[in-house]
Amino acid sequence: MEAPVPSKGVSRNSYRTFAIVWALLLLFPVAAPNNFILNLGIAWFISLALAGSLNLLMGYAGQISLSHAAFYGLGAYASGVLSAKFGVSPWLGLCAALALTGIAAFLIGWPSLKLRGHYLAMATLGFNVIMSVLFVELRGLTGGPNGLVNVPSLSLFGYEIGADIRFYLFAWLVVGLMLLLILNLLDSRMGRALRALSTSELAAKANGINVHAVKLGVFVLSAMMAGVAGFLFVHLNNFASPETFDFAASVMLLVVVALGGTGTYWGPFLGALLHVALPEALRAFSDFEILVYGVSLVLVLLFFPGGLSGAFSQLRRLGRRRSAP
Amino acid sequence: MDGSQILQLVLSGLVTGSIYALVALGFTVIFKSTDAINFAQGEWVMAGGMIGAFLHVSFGLAPLLLVPIATAIVALLGLVSERLAIHPLRGPTPMMLTLITIAVAITTRAAIMLTLGKAPAGLPSFSGTENIVIAGATVQPQALWVFGITLLVMIGTHVFFQRSLLGRAMRAAAADREAAGLVGINVGRMAMWSFVIAAAIGAIAGLIITPLTLTSVNVGLMLGFKGFSAAMLGGLGNLHGALLGGLVLGLLESLSAGLLSSQFKDAVAFVVLLIVLFVKPAGLLGRASTERA
Numbered sequence: 220m221e222a223p224v225p226s227k228g229v230s231r232n233s234y235r236t237f238a239i240v241w242a243l244l245l246l247f248p249v250a251a252p253n254n255f256i257l258n259l260g261i262a263w264f265i266s267l268a269l270a271g272s273l274n275l276l277m278g279y280a281g282q283i284s285l286s287h288a289a290f291y292g293l294g295a296y297a298s299g300v301l302s303a304k305f306g307v308s309p310w311l312g313l314c315a316a317l318a319l320t321g322i323a324a325f326l327i328g329w330p331s332l333k334l335r336g337h338y339l340a341m342a343t344l345g346f347n348v349i350m351s352v353l354f355v356e357l358r359g360l361t362g363g364p365n366g367l368v369n370v371p372s373l374s375l376f377g378y379e380i381g382a383d384i385r386f387y388l389f390a391w392l393v394v395g396l397m398l399l400l401i402l403n404l405l406d407s408r409m410g411r412a413l414r415a416l417s418t419s420e421l422a423a424k425a426n427g428i429n430v431h432a433v434k435l436g437v438f439v440l441s442a443m444m445a446g447v448a449g450f451l452f453v454h455l456n457n458f459a460s461p462e463t464f465d466f467a468a469s470v471m472l473l474v475v476v477a478l479g480g481t482g483t484y485w486g487p488f489l490g491a492l493l494h495v496a497l498p499e500a501l502r503a504f505s506d507f508e509i510l511v512y513g514v515s516l517v518l519v520l521l522f523f524p525g526g527l528s529g530a531f532s533q534l535r536r537l538g539r540r541r542s543a544p
Numbered sequence: 545m546d547g548s549q550i551l552q553l554v555l556s557g558l559v560t561g562s563i564y565a566l567v568a569l570g571f572t573v574i575f576k577s578t579d580a581i582n583f584a585q586g587e588w589v590m591a592g593g594m595i596g597a598f599l600h601v602s603f604g605l606a607p608l609l610l611v612p613i614a615t616a617i618v619a620l621l622g623l624v625s626e627r628l629a630i631h632p633l634r635g636p637t638p639m640m641l642t643l644i645t646i647a648v649a650i651t652t653r654a655a656i657m658l659t660l661g662k663a664p665a666g667l668p669s670f671s672g673t674e675n676i677v678i679a680g681a682t683v684q685p686q687a688l689w690v691f692g693i694t695l696l697v698m699i700g701t702h703v704f705f706q707r708s709l710l711g712r713a714m715r716a717a718a719a720d721r722e723a724a725g726l727v728g729i730n731v732g733r734m735a736m737w738s739f740v741i742a743a744a745i746g747a748i749a750g751l752i753i754t755p756l757t758l759t760s761v762n763v764g765l766m767l768g769f770k771g772f773s774a775a776m777l778g779g780l781g782n783l784h785g786a787l788l789g790g791l792v793l794g795l796l797e798s799l800s801a802g803l804l805s806s807q808f809k810d811a812v813a814f815v816v817l818l819i820v821l822f823v824k825p826a827g828l829l830g831r832a833s834t835e836r837a
Contacts, residue, residue, distance in 0.1 A: 283581075283642065330822040337581055341776045341821060344769055345814040352811035467765055470583070470646060477643040506658060513651030517629045520644045524634065 233484060237402060240488075241395050248384045257387055259495055261455060264390035265448050266494045268397055270475045270487035272444035275401060277473070278482025279413040280437045282332070286343035287472045289350040290320045290442040292464025294449025299370040299459050300360050309373050313450050320446030321439050328438040333431055339438070347466045354461040366460030373454045382455055390451055397444055402484065409433065417482070478519055480526030489527040548680025553802040554795065559687045559756065561794020562694040566749035567771025568778065568786035569701060570742035576718040576781050577738035580641035584625065584649040586768020588743045591618050592750030593759030594656050597665030607670045607755070615747045621652065622743025626736045649764065657761045664760040667751070686755045693752050697745060698787055705783065714738060777817055779830025788828055793817065
């Protein structure tokens with residue numbers, strides 16, 4: 220008898236599919252007709268890093284974070300301020316971004332993840348508000364509401380990574396490594412622990428899983444990944460402004476994960492695609508944009524509770540049933 | 545800083561606090577029946593104010609007359625949202641419900657923006673414009689309306705949940721869905737009523753604060769998360785906690801703005817709030833039954 224395949228599990232297939240998808244993405248710059256489209260590709264990588272890391276927390280640890288954008292911003296401002304105001308190398312800035320986001324997430328997660336319920340949601344909401352206030356009001360460092368300007372671009376071995384195909388390849392590499400890390404994690408002991416506790420915390424605890432430590436670990440990791448996304452963002456645009464990282468942006472990221480499919484590995488790929496493409500596609504609707512957005516979100520959640528990736532597997536199952544006698 | 549200035553800060557803190565308390569009350573009502581964080585709560589506050597202002601400008605309705613009409617319209621909005629977006633959901637989980645309330649919030653905001661516009665809107669004070677002076681602090685008459693109506697809504701909600709058949713049925717459904725179903729309560733219908741009530745409470749909050757602060761389509765998100773914070777501070781799921789949480793949050797903001805720094809008032813208020821939650825996770829009035837994970 221074959222062991223039942225867990226729905227959220229990771230198989231060897233996933234690695235193969237990932238390798239193919241990621242290799243195909245190398246062709247995108249060749250196909251992209253201009254720099255604008257290429258930059259949408261880079262935006263997709265960043266959005267994917269954010270959605271993928273948030274999904275780890277939402278989909279697998281079953282917790283809502285309302286400050287993913289704040290970690291994104293903390294990463295962006297940490298590296299941005301250090302390099303723009305103090306002339307520190309962005310690579311050291313990346314270390315600072317990782318350290319700051321990790322420590323902040325640990326301090327918030329430690330007390331609030333001990334409790335069941337909406338405590339992480341509340342604590343992260345508070346954190347996002349506090350960070351937004353700091354981004355705006357620490358004018359001397361952050362440039363205040365006008366934003367942080369003159370952030371240097373990245374350079375590697377004296378070779379500048381400008382906002383074109385060079386940055387595309389860099390983001391391809393960095394985000395690819397992050398997603399591989401997520402895939403590996405889901406395939407590991409930690410991943411199995413996560414899946415166990417998303418089914419039943421009590422059963423997971425009875426099997427010797429330290430629920431608190433696992434949740435905290437995932438939260439810290441997802442925050443640090445958002446920090447890396449912020450690092451990419453700030454050195455790509457040479458600029459950061461507070462509203463990119465506010466509470467509304469955090470809520471939007473929840474929406475992106477939900478649209479793609481919570482708790483599925485491929486969900487964030489689709490969610491990030493919508494995140495980047497929808498505003499462009501809906502531009503023609505001008506003021507109706509938000510209405511279309513809201514209504515389609517209701518429809519997706521109602522008819523495809525597993526998001527778009529869930530919709531695809533629903534369709535695939537339907538097709539298989541048809542073809543089977 | 546002398547006594548009258550502090551009194552002034554306390555009074556303005558209590559006004560905003562009353563509004564936060566009402567928003568928190570709306571959160572609590574829906575949280576009790578569905579376990580979801582309702583992101584649309586703030587949008588209903590905004591909708592109340594915007595619709596009220598529209599009725600005033602277009603039909604010249606007196607403020608006190610338009611309050612029940614605007615409240616009824618927003619309550620209907622809550623009803624429609626629940627029937628169209630929440631009720632059809634198969635196998636609802638709190639996470640799923642929470643996400644769908646985000647969609648409801650976005651849709652509500654868009655609908656108001658498209659019909660009533662993006663411009664800020666206001667309402668005249670419900671009665672009189674002459675300020676009252678108490679011990680050197682000035683009080684606008686509208687502030688008294690805010691206190692009075694908040695108190696009325698609080699008492700009304702309390703009586704409704706304790707005494708009325710519907711209110712008690714809703715509490716039963718919140719306490720144990722299956723048992724409530726067994727004694728003949730239509731549990732799905734109870735969730736619908738919680739949306740209607742929460743929307744109505746939100747609308748009232750929006751209507752009474754608009755004469756003091758103006759309103760616009762963008763205020764919903766901010767009011768919503770302040771209300772959620774107040775609800776958590778008081779103890780999520782606790783009606784009295786909502787009142788206390790709202791007033792404490794309002795006072796914290798106003799006092800930190802006046803005594804420490806107006807730029808950092810939100811940050812100060814939330815730092816205090818997080819400390820309270822970490823020390824006493826069940827909230828100020830919550831019972832100690834919070835599950836340890």
